Amino acid sequence: MSFSKRNINVTSRTVIFTLVAMLITLFIAPQFSAHAESYGAFYVEANLPENQYDPNVGYFDLMMEPNMKQTISFDVINQGDQPMRASINFQNGTTTLNAEKSYIHEETPDVSMKHPMTTMAVLRTQEVIIPANQRSTIAIDVTAPSVAFDGVSVGGFSVTADTIEIQADTSKKAKGEIQIESRTTYLIALQIRMNETKVEKNLNYIKSGAEVVDLKPQFVSTLQNDRAVVMNDISINGTVTPEGSDQPIARIQKQVGGILPNTQFPIAYPVQSQKLEPGTYVIDLEIKSGEEVWHWQEVHTVEPDTADAVNDGSVIAKQTNWMLVLVVGLLLIIVILLVIILYMRYRQQRERRNA
Structure with a gap:
């Protein structure tokens, strides 16, 4: 077999291998993606106080008097076998797209809101490390307004848990670096009322x-x-x-x-x-x-x-149809490679005729 013919065969195999690899990349590879498994081995539990208005709910529903001060708390329980970091945030209750309740969005209070929850409740801590199979108590100081209001004011705590892994390297340990691996969040509401006066609904x-x-x-x-x-x-x-x-x-x-x-x-x-x-x-x-x-x-x-x-x-x-772009690009590459193969075969045949 001549060198020219061997070169044609090698080129053909290369083209086939390239096309197969491109097809695998195009149609198979996009199906795979990296996904970190969520850490769910924790939960939160409200420690309901004596002035809980509705004892049958799992969130805070407090009946308070003017100028009343109290400290409430909830526990974050780590049921897992590794330490976790709990980050706690507190926001006024908001209503989001298409009438969904939310306690995680920071928004300017509506002009009709006379007593925002964030003016009545203050978190003592916003972050805590909880060892495996242990719990930590999060305290909140609550102060009622000096004048009683009708209806309710609502806010909420969001507890975000990260699994943590202290770096093995000594220098990184000295810096206290923490590697976040996965995350999940729990919510617990806080509702305050000061009387049982019924408030009519209005939109x-x-x-x-x-x-x-x-x-x-x-x-x-x-x-x-x-x-x-x-x-x-x-x-x-x-x-x-x-x-x-x-x-x-x-x-x-x-x-x-x-x-x-x-x-x-x-x-x-x-x-x-x-x-x-x-x-x-x-x-x-x-x-x-x-x-x-x-x-x-x-x-x-x-x-x-x-x-x-x-x-x-x-x-x-x-939006651009990226699949169409990829397919057109692939076809263009195929055409170019086929043109190269046909040209090399034509040149080989011409060399044979001239030999």
Whole structure:
């Protein structure tokens, strides 16, 4: 076999090997990803005080008097066989997208909130190392306002647990370096009331708009709970319809939600076409909480500049089909390699004819 023919065979095998490797990378490799197993060998437990209003719940529900001061606590229990670091955060209760209660978002209190929980409760510690199979008690100092308020004020503690591994290297030990391996979080609420006066529920429609939510173009209604009352069992039914039409182009339906006291929150309606068009729309929204029902109809105009800005900020509206790009690139490489092989065979045949 001549050197030229051996070179052709080697080149062919190289091309085949390259193509197989590329196919494996393209279709198999993306299925694998690194994932750290969550550390779940801990839990939190509230030490309910004597002035607990509802003893049947696992969170703090305190009945307090004006100027009353007390210290409450909860335990973080490490059930695992390795030490863990617990980080504790405390925030006012907020209501997030589509009526979800939250105790982890730091937001400016709504103007209707007269007694934010963060003005009444103070954490004594925000971080603690807990050895394996032990517990640590987290203390909170609580001071009630000088004047009693109706309704409730709500906040929450988030406890984030990291497994820890002290570095073996002596110099790193001296620096106290800690390597975070995995993480999980528990929440525990704190609710304060000062009387049993019933507060009537109320919701206000603040404004309409269009923006990018969860990387998609969506219409948005901003609502406000301006009362110191928790609303449970929230259901939402809303549509957005072009003016003069009876076919909605965006919709929100939700059966279970919750709204915390004195908060503002957005209701988002995903655009079905995944692209926002300028024009005038009618927003129809109904929210129920128990026997209470609120219904609004709002007319909202989306200007061309707003539609362009929302669509440009949307990943869906402008996303690149990377799989298509990879396939086209792979085909282009195949074509180039085949052209090289055919050219080398043509040159080999010409050399034979001239020999």
